Amino acid sequence: MSARNRELGAEEAKELSLEEEEEEDEGFEGTVREAAFSITFKRKPAPPQQQTVSPVPEVVDDLVRNFLRRAGLKRTLSSFQAEWYGSAHKSLTESLNPGVSFVPDALTHRQLLLSELEEVCRETEELRAEVLAARQSLLTTQRETDFHRLQHQRVSEDKDGLNQQLRLLRTHLMSLEPARRQLEDKHQAALRQKMLLSLQRDRAQSTTGTRTNTKKHQTKNKRSINSADGSSVKPTGSGVGGPHLAQERSHTEKSPTTFSLQASIRGHRLPISCIQLHPQEPLLASASDDHTWRLWALPAHTDRVGELVMTGEGHSDWLSACSFHPDGSKLASTSGDATVRLWDLSGGLCLLTLAGHSQPTRSCSFHSSGLFLASSSADRTIKVWDLTSRRCRLTLRRHTASVNSVCFLPSSNLLLSCSADQTVALWDARLGLCTATFSGHQHHCNHVTLGPAADILASCDSAGVVKLWDLRKPEQTLVSVDAGPSTSNQVSFSQSGKVLAVASGDGLIRLVQVESCTVSSLAGHKDSVQSVTFDHKEASVVSAGSDGMINVWS
Structure with missing residues (x-):
């Protein structure tokens, strides 16, 4: 019982101490209110205003506190006190003038500080977690940096070794x-x-075959003479030369319809602008837009592939044409770099570079003596070069547009040229004068060539029209053949002069019969045909075009 009495005494003592604290708090609040009212009255002495003070139910307040303390509801008590003092502070603040500040009590200030402290602690914990995460990330980044640094050093060493x-x-x-x-x-x-x-x-x-045939023929003639009892009997045959020559001509002169594609040679990667036959050997020179010329051995009748013999490099731009020296030991080439080069075919070296034209050179041709070379250019001029002195001997000016083709007449000082001004001109290279002008084309004239008879010439233009002219009568056209509608890039006579080959822009080779003016076609190129020529025996036609191919037709 005594212990119980002691516990009850302790509880009563605690309650008395709490009541005393509450009384002190109430006394402090009253003192604060009186101070606030006194300050207000001092600042505004007149006119006096009636102040409304809300009644504070202290008895009920104490009753509730005591009840909660006895029941041990500490959290409810703290919540009640916070809400009670907050409402009292609010009512007091509203009752005071706007200029009067209210000093909160210690409990309210403590609660505010505790809430701020809790917020600071929470933020500190969050910052601590973020710092730990950042530290971990930093360590990971440092480890990765070290790893990549080692990898970089290893790669650098490997690179140095490979270099x-x-x-x-x-x-x-x-x-x-x-x-x-x-x-x-x-x-x-x-x-x-x-x-x-x-x-x-x-x-x-x-x-050997020719000698054998000749011996057989002579033996037959002798036998026929001996069998005729001394009477002379002439060998039968049509024309001059007997049946052997007639038979040879019949085998040599082929009909255009009998030509078929024998071989195709991949000549260049880029378009081929010109091909030229060697004057004595079955060799072919090709000039291309890839800045080079090449020398080919033409395939025999049983071969399907041509053989590359030589390649010449030195021009800085596309090649437009090439021409063999009469003795076949040299080759001349013209180019878009406005120069003419002379090449030695024994070693493929450039012997001479002729510079004098101001625009791309288009064509060239050797004199039959081999001492002079004529070149035409887009600068509207023709130059005759002396190969001995290595200088320009003569400059011919008459054309009003680009001179696209030039050629010397065989064993003569006469020179043929055609131009984009739609005319063909005949020049005396010795005097430097234009002796005749052939007018009749309605479009740019691309090429001109002389027939084997040396009195008939052929020219073609960009509309596909081919015209035949009599060298002695320049005022009129002998024959006009429409090989269009595509452009005609080049024309070439056969050795007999009976067939004219035309390189057309539509990828076809047109064969024109000179006497009947009938036209037939050979198809085999995939792009424009730029150049065409007959071989020396008139048994084959060789063509080249923008597809970079060289086709042999036999």
């Missing part, structure tokens, strides 16, 4: 370059030797 190996390989390649060039020269020499041997063999076989 060193590359330098060694380049040095080794440079050391092998002379051997490669020597082997290439030997290969080219072997190819030329092989070609020459094959040409000599073919020539020997043809000579």
Whole structure:
């Protein structure tokens, strides 16, 4: 019982202390209110205003506090006190004048500070978590940086090693370059030797066959004469030369309808602008837009592929034309770089560069003596070059547009030219005068050539019209053939002069019978045909075009 009495005494003592604290708080609040009212009355002494003070039910307040303390509801008590003092503070603030500030009590200030402290603690914990996460991320980034740094060092070392190996390989390649060039020269020499041997063999076989046929023919003639009892009997045959020559001509002159594609050669990567036959050997030169010219051995009747003999490089722009020296030892080429170059076919080296035209050179032609070279250009001029003195001997001016083609007449000082001004001109290269003008084309004239009879010439224009002219009568056209509607880029006579080949822009080769003016076509190119020519035996037609192909028709 005594223990219980002691516990009850302790509880009563606590209650008395709490009541005393509450009384002190109420006394403090009353003091604060009196101070506030006194300050208000001092600031505004007149006119006096009636102040309304809300009644404070202290008995009920104490009753509720005591009840909650006895029941042990501490959290409810703290909530009640916070709400009670908050409402009292609000009512007091509303009752005071706007200029009067209210000083909160210690409990309210403590509660505010505790709430702020809790907020600061919560933010501190969040910052601590963020700092830890950032530290972990920093460590991870540092480890990755170290790893990538090591990888970079390893890659740099590998790169240095590869560069060193590359330098060694380049040095080794440079050391092998002379051997490669020597082997290439030997290969080219072997190819030329092989070609020459094959040409000599073919020539020997043809000579042996001709001699055998001649002996047989003479033996037959002798037998026929002896069997006629001394009477002279002439060998039968049509025309001059007997039946053997007539038979040879019948085999040589082929009908245009009998030509078929024998071989196709991939000549250049870019379009081929011109092809030219060697004057003695079955060789063909091609000039292309890839800045090079090439020399080809034409395939025999049993071969399907031509053989590359030589390649010439030196021009800085596209090549427009090429022409063989009369003795076949040199080649002249014209180009878009406005120069004319002379090449040595024995080694493929450039012997001479002729510079004098102001615009791209279009065509060139050797004099029959081989001492002079004529060139035409887009600058509307024709230049005659002296190859001995290596200078321009003469400049011919009459055309009013680009001079697209030029050619010397065989064994003559006369020169033919055609121009984009729709005319063909005949020049005396010795005097430098234009002796005749052939007018009749309605479009740009692209090419002019002379027939085997040396009195008939053919010209073509950009509308596909081909005209035949009599060299002695320039005022009138002999024949006009429409080979269009595509442009005609080049014309070429056969060795007999009976057939005219036309290179057309629609990818066809048109064969024109000179006597009947009938036209037939050969199809085999995929793009415009730029150049066409007959071989020396008139057994084949060779063409080249913008598709980079060289086709042989036989």
